[in-house]
Amino acid sequence: xxKKKNRNVGIVGIGMTEISSHKEDQNQPExxxxxxxxxxxxxxxxxxxxxxxxxxxxxxxxxxxxPDLWHMIGTGALGKPEFRITTGGTTxxxxxxxxxxxxxxxxxxxxxxxxxxxxxxxxxxxxGITNMADALWYRHLQTGALTSTSxxxxxxxxxxxxxxxxxxxxxxxxxxxxxxxxRAHRRFGLEYNQMEDLMKNSPQLIGDLRLIHMCSQSDGxxxxxxASEEKAKRMSKKPVWIRDHIAVHREETxxxxxxxxxxxxxQRVAARKLFARxxxxxxxxxxxxxxxxDPSAWWGIEWLREFFLLEGDEAIKMVExxxxxxxxxVPVNPSGGVTASNPISATAMLKPAEVALQIRRDAGTHQxxxxxxxxxxxxxxxxxxxxxxxxxxxxxxQEV
Amino acid sequence: MxxxxxxxxxxxxxxxxxxxxxxxxxxxxxxEDLQGETGFVFGGENGVKNIVTCSDDFFDARTISDxxxxxxxxxxxxxxxxxxxxxxxxxxxxxxxxxxxxxDDVIYLAGHCKESLSASRNxxxxxxxxxxxxxxxxxxxxxxxxxxxxxxMEKTKITxxxxxxxxxxxxQWASRNTYAxxxxxxxxxxxxxxxxxxxxxxxxxAYPVSDGAVxxxxxxEERAFEFTDNPIWITGFGNxxxxxxxxxxxxxxSSALKKAAEQAYQMAGIKKPRKSVNLVEAMDCYAxxxxxxxxxxxxxxxxxxxxxxxxxGPAKYNVNxxxxxxxxxxxxxxxxxxxxxxxxxxxxxxxxHQAADVNxxxxxSTTGGAGQFQTVVVLER
Amino acid sequence: xxxxxxxxxxxxxxxxxxxxxxxxxxPTGPIMGKWFQGLKEKKFYATKCPSCGRTMxxxxxxxxxxxxxxxxxxxxGPKGTVENYDIAxxxxxxxxxxxxxxxxxxxxxxxxxGSDSDIFTHGIxxxxxxxxxxxxxxxxxxxxxxxxxxxxxxYFEIDA
Numbered sequence: 006x007x008k009k010k011n012r013n014v015g016i017v018g019i020g021m022t023e024i025s026s027h028k029e030d031q032n033q034p035e036x037x038x039x040x041x042x043x044x045x046x047x048x049x050x051x052x053x054x055x056x057x058x059x060x061x062x063x064x065x066x067x068x069x070x071x072p073d074l075w076h077m078i079g080t081g082a083l084g085k086p087e088f089r090i091t092t093g094g095t096t097x098x099x100x101x102x103x104x105x106x107x108x109x110x111x112x113x114x115x116x117x118x119x120x121x122x123x124x125x126x127x128x129x130x131x132x133g134i135t136n137m138a139d140a141l142w143y144r145h146l147q148t149g150a151l152t153s154t155s156x157x158x159x160x161x162x163x164x165x166x167x168x169x170x171x172x173x174x175x176x177x178x179x180x181x182x183x184x185x186x187x188r189a190h191r192r193f194g195l196e197y198n199q200m201e202d203l204m205k206n207s208p209q210l211i212g213d214l215r216l217i218h219m220c221s222q223s224d225g226x227x228x229x230x231x232a233s234e235e236k237a238k239r240m241s242k243k244p245v246w247i248r249d250h251i252a253v254h255r256e257e258t259x260x261x262x263x264x265x266x267x268x269x270x271x272q273r274v275a276a277r278k279l280f281a282r283x284x285x286x287x288x289x290x291x292x293x294x295x296x297x298x299d300p301s302a303w304w305g306i307e308w309l310r311e312f313f314l315l316e317g318d319e320a321i322k323m324v325e326x327x328x329x330x331x332x333x334x335v336p337v338n339p340s341g342g343v344t345a346s347n348p349i350s351a352t353a354m355l356k357p358a359e360v361a362l363q364i365r366r367d368a369g370t371h372q373x374x375x376x377x378x379x380x381x382x383x384x385x386x387x388x389x390x391x392x393x394x395x396x397x398x399x400x401x402x403q404e405v
Numbered sequence: 406m407x408x409x410x411x412x413x414x415x416x417x418x419x420x421x422x423x424x425x426x427x428x429x430x431x432x433x434x435x436x437e438d439l440q441g442e443t444g445f446v447f448g449g450e451n452g453v454k455n456i457v458t459c460s461d462d463f464f465d466a467r468t469i470s471d472x473x474x475x476x477x478x479x480x481x482x483x484x485x486x487x488x489x490x491x492x493x494x495x496x497x498x499x500x501x502x503x504x505x506x507x508x509d510d511v512i513y514l515a516g517h518c519k520e521s522l523s524a525s526r527n528x529x530x531x532x533x534x535x536x537x538x539x540x541x542x543x544x545x546x547x548x549x550x551x552x553x554x555x556x557x558m559e560k561t562k563i564t565x566x567x568x569x570x571x572x573x574x575x576x577q578w579a580s581r582n583t584y585a586x587x588x589x590x591x592x593x594x595x596x597x598x599x600x601x602x603x604x605x606x607x608x609x610x611a612y613p614v615s616d617g618a619v620x621x622x623x624x625x626e627e628r629a630f631e632f633t634d635n636p637i638w639i640t641g642f643g644n645x646x647x648x649x650x651x652x653x654x655x656x657x658x659s660s661a662l663k664k665a666a667e668q669a670y671q672m673a674g675i676k677k678p679r680k681s682v683n684l685v686e687a688m689d690c691y692a693x694x695x696x697x698x699x700x701x702x703x704x705x706x707x708x709x710x711x712x713x714x715x716x717x718g719p720a721k722y723n724v725n726x727x728x729x730x731x732x733x734x735x736x737x738x739x740x741x742x743x744x745x746x747x748x749x750x751x752x753x754x755x756x757x758h759q760a761a762d763v764n765x766x767x768x769x770s771t772t773g774g775a776g777q778f779q780t781v782v783v784l785e786r
Numbered sequence: 787x788x789x790x791x792x793x794x795x796x797x798x799x800x801x802x803x804x805x806x807x808x809x810x811x812x813p814t815g816p817i818m819g820k821w822f823q824g825l826k827e828k829k830f831y832a833t834k835c836p837s838c839g840r841t842m843x844x845x846x847x848x849x850x851x852x853x854x855x856x857x858x859x860x861x862x863g864p865k866g867t868v869e870n871y872d873i874a875x876x877x878x879x880x881x882x883x884x885x886x887x888x889x890x891x892x893x894x895x896x897x898x899x900g901s902d903s904d905i906f907t908h909g910i911x912x913x914x915x916x917x918x919x920x921x922x923x924x925x926x927x928x929x930x931x932x933x934x935x936x937x938x939x940x941y942f943e944i945d946a
Binding site for chain 3: 423424425426427429430433436437447463466475476477479481482522523524525528529532536537
Binding site: 066084252257271388 | 473482506773
C-alpha cells in the first residue's frame with residue numbers, strides 16, 4: 006500500500022567540497038561553509054531563502070558534542086529552525102530523506118541538508134567505529150567495518166577464482182569511474198590487466214579483503230537544498246524529484262548482521278519493498294543509474310545482486326560482461342563510489358547528489374552519455390542498515 | 406494541514422543512577438506499558454514501520470547510539486529508524502513531519518539518556534565547544550549558565566529569595582509525581598544558603614544528575630483513535646538556533662526562544678498565549694531559567710521574571726507541575742519528559758499533580774550553552 | 787578563509803593535537819549480568835524468545851524480531867560450529883592507548899550447539915587460524931582467572 010505523498014519535493018541545489026584525506030587548511034565550520042556556499046550558488050538563492058537546516062555527522066569521530074551548535078557559524082542556521090539527525094553511516098542519506106519528509110509535510114518549503122565528516126581529526130576511523138560495538142562484549146573484537154565474511158561466502162558460492170576476479174574487476178571499474186571524476190578522493194589509474202597482480206599483492210586486511218578493495222577515510226562536506234514542488238519549479242530549471250525512500254535496519258549484533266541466517270539481507274528487503282510500492286517490476290530495465298554505497302568491492306558485488314533482486318550468478322555475470330559499466334545496462338557508481346571517496350557522514354549524501362547531477366546532466370567529466378531519467382541511490386551503515394532512494398527527472402510517475 | 410496526535414506516553418522513573426538496568430531494559434519496561442495502553446504492534450499491515458529515537462553518542466559513550474536500542478524500539482526487524490541527535494522535543498517536530506509528509510501514519514518515538522554513565526556531564530558539555538578557543542577556556546553548560554544567570558539577575562534584579570522560591574516549589578510538585586527524581590523538600594533558606602556551584606548559581610539551583618527514558622506513540626488524525634480515546638494534538642512546533650559565541654547575543658534575553666515560540670504559536674493559531682495557554686513545561690536546568698524561559702514564551706513581561714514569581718505567575722500557568730527539570734531529568738530528554746507530563750495533564754491522568762481545566766500546553770526545551778538552541782511545542786486536547 | 791590570497795610570507799597552519807578522554811562506567815543490567823555470571827562458571831547462557839522460540843547469544847532481554855521480553859534462560863554450547871570468520875592481517879591502533887594488536891588474529895562467528903539461529907563471536911586460538919574453515923567445530927578455552935567478563939573466555943579452539 007503506497008501512502009500518498011503530501012506534496013512533491015525537488016532537489017534544487019547541490020554543493021560539495023573537494024574530498025581529500027587531510028584538509029588541514031580548514032576547520033569544521035569552514036569546510037561546511039564551503040559546501041553551503043556552493044549549494045546556495047548552485048540553487049541561485051541566498052540564506053534568506055532557507056527555511057530550515059538539517060545537520061548530521063557521527064560526532065564521536067571529530068569528538069565534538071552537539072556539533073551543530075558550533076557549526077552554526079558555517080551552516081548559516083542563525084535564527085533559523087534546525088534539526089540534527091544521525092544514523093551512523095547512513096546519515097548522509099537520512100539527512101536527504103529527513104529533508105524530504107520536512108518539505109513534503111508542508112512545515113518548511115526550503116530545507117538545506119548538511120552532511121560532513123572531518124575524519125582526519127579522528128585519527129583513525131576504525132578506532133572510531135569500534136566504539137559502535139557494545140562495550141561489554143563486542144568492542145574488544147570488532148574490526149570496525151572491515152570484514153571478509155562476504156568474501157568467504159562469495160568464494161564458497163562461485164569458487165575462489167571467479168569470485169576474486171569479479172571483486173577485483175568491480176574495484177578496477179570503480180577506479181576507472183573515479184578517474185573521470187575530478188572531485189573523487191582516490192584515483193589510482195588502475196587498469197584491468199593489473200587484476201592478477203592486485204589479487205596477489207595488495208596487502209590483506211582481513212582474509213580476502215585486501216587494501217585495494219576497501220574504502221578510504223576522507224574529509225569533506227556535501228550540502229543539498231530541497232524545495233517544495235511549487236518553489237522548486239520557480240527556483241530551478243531542472244529540479245530533480247525525490248520519488249520515495251526507505252530505511253531498513255537490522256539487529257545490533259554485528260555477527261548476526263554480517264550474514265543473514267534468518268532470511269533476506271536488508272539490501273534485498275529495501276529493494277523489494279521500495280520497488281513493489283512503486284510498481285517497479287524490472288529494476289535492471291527501469292533504472293538509468295545506480296549510485297551504490299559500496300564500502301568494499303566484495304560487498305559491492307554481493308549487493309548488486311541484492312539491490313536488483315537477482316539470483317544465483319546473474320549479478321556476477323553482469324560484472325563479467327561489463328553490464329554495470331558506464332555504457333552498460335545499468336551504470337553503477339559513475340562517481341567512483343565509496344571506495345574512491347568516503348567522508349563518512351557525507352558519503353551517503355553524495356549518492357543521491359551524484360544521481361541528481363547525472364539526471365541534470367551536470368556531472369561534468371564523468372557525465373553519463375545515455376539519457377538519465379530514473380535514478381537509484383543507496384546508503385549503508387550501522388549493522389547492515391540500508392537506505393534506498395529513488396530520484397526522477399520528471400514528475401510523471403504513476404501512483405500505485 | 407492535517408493533524409498529528411500523541412496517542413499515549415510512557416515514562417521511566419527518573420533516578421540519579423539507574424545502575425541496575427541498561428537502556429535496553431529501561432526502554433523495554435516502558436514499551437510494555439505503552440503497548441498495554443494502546444495495543445499498538447510493530448510491522449504487519451497496520452503496525453509501526455518507522456521509529457524515531459532520541460539519544461546522544463557522548464552521553465551513551467557509543468557511536469551510533471541508536472544502534473544499541475534498535476531491537477527494543479522495534480527497528481531491528483527490517484524497519485526504519487532515525488535518531489534525533491538533539492534534545493528529544495525536536496523529535497516531536499520531526500516525527501510530526503514524517504506523518505504529515507505521508508511517508509508514515511504511525512511513529513514510535515523513544516528517547517533515553519543516562520547522565521550517570523559518564524564521570525562528568527560537564528566534561529561532555531565542554532566537548533560541545535570548539536577545540537581551539539572556547540573548549541580551552543573550559544566552557545560548559547554550567548558555567549555558561551552562570552554567565553547567563555549573572556546577566557539575567559543584573560537585568561531583572563531577580564532576588565535570591567525569588568530564585569529559591571522556584572526551587573522550593575519544584576520540590577513540592579515533584580513530591581506528587583511518581584516519576585520525579587529529587588523529591589526532598591526544601592525551605593527557602595536551604596536554597597539561598599546552599600554552597601555556590603558556579604557563581605551566582607548555587608548547588609540547589611541546579612538540576613540533579615539524572616537517568617531516564619520516555620516513549621510515545623504518534624499517529625495521524627485518521628489513525629489516532631485506533632490507539633486511544635483521547636488523542637492529544639500537536640498543534641504547534643518551532644525551533645531556533647542562536648549564536649554560538651555568547652558575546653554575539655544578548656544572553657539576558659532569549660531571542661531564539663522568542664522566535665521558536667512565535668513559530669509554534671503561529672502554527673497553533675494562538676494570537677494571545679497568555680489567554681490560551683494553561684499549562685507549561687519549561688526546561689529549567691537552573692533556577693534562573695524558569696522565569697527567563699517564561700519571558701521568552703511570552704507569558705511574562707520581558708525583564709519581569711522576579712515579580713512574576715512573587716505574583717505566583719508559575720502557579721497561574723501551571724508551570725512544571727511535574728517538578729520540571731529542576732527535580733531532575735537527563736539533559737537530552739528534558740523536553741520529552743515535559744511532553745509526557747503535558748500529555749498526562751491534558752488527558753486528566755496526572756493523578757496527584759493534576760491541574761484543573763487544562764486544554765492547551767506549551768513545552769519548551771533547550772540545547773547548548775546559555776540556551777543557544779530552543780524548541781517549543783504546543784499540545785491541545 | 788580566502789584560499790587565493792597572495793602570501794607575502796609563508797603561513798604556518800596550526801593544528802592542535804589532543805587526546806580526549808572521559809571516564810564512563812557501564813551497568814550490565816540483569817540479562818548481561820547473568821550471562822557474565824555464566825561465563826564465570828564456564829557456561830554459555832542464551833535467552834529464548836517466548837514468541838518465535840529463537841535463542842540469542844549473547845542473551846538479549848528483547849527479541850529483536852518479535853519485540854517481546856525474552857528472559858527465559860537456556861544453556862547453549864559450549865561447543866559450536868564456525869559459520870564464518872575474519873582473519874585480520876591489519877590492526878588499527880587502539881584509540882586510547884595507541885597500541886596495535888599483533889596480527890594475524892581471527893574472529894569466529896559461531897553457531898553454538900542448541901542455538902538454532904544466532905551467532906556468537908569471539909576470537910580463535912592463533913595456532914588454529916590455518917585450519918579455519920566454514921563448518922569446523924570449536925570449543926571454548928577458558929581463562930583460569932574468571933571475574934564475570936568477556937575475558938573469562940580466552941578464545942575458541944578447534945575441537946578436533
